[in-house]
Amino acid sequence: MICTQCGTQNPDNGAFCVGCGQSLQAAAPAPQYAPPQQYAQPPQYAQQPPQYAAPVDDEAKDAQDNKLMGILSYLGFLWLVPIFAAKESKFAKFHANQGLVLFILEVAYGIVNGILSAIFYAISWRLGSIMGTILGLVYIGIAVLAILGIVNAVKGEKKELPLIGKIKILK
Secondary structure, X not given: OEOOOOOOEOOXXXXXXXXXXXXXHHHOOOOOXXXXXXXXXXXXXXXXXXXXXXXXXXXXXXXXXXXXXHHHOOOHHHHHHHHHHOOOOHHHHHHHHHHHHHHHHHHHHHHHHHHHHHHHHHHOHHHHHHHHHXXXXXXXXXXXXXXXXXXXXXXXXXXXXXOOOOOOOOO
């Protein structure tokens, strides 16, 4: 370090000049620091990383795409529509099976109801009308099963119907 007062060479860690006694700390110029450099971001980090879509669940997509087919399955003989229109859909096939079983139940019960009503009317018109009313209440149960199936199809669920849900006709 060189003294600014007398020009004498001093050791770098000295506090005072050895020639004149001048304080070297006050005489030493303040060190000049370069401001930190601003580095440009590399191009791959300059933009947001690409956003990837969450993996799509195939069953959920199948259910979303075939809700209408599931609903049609519970409306009488319209269970045929999903069998032919959505052959590859497991969701549509499940509800078509449920609708087919419900349709068979409706037809079979209609036949049994007709026969029993005819027998009771042959015995007495009063007995026939009472039994016809009682037997007709079963149709309300069938309608409730159809509504449950439609609600499950709208929700995108493959939920078996009570009492008849375990029967598999369509594979």
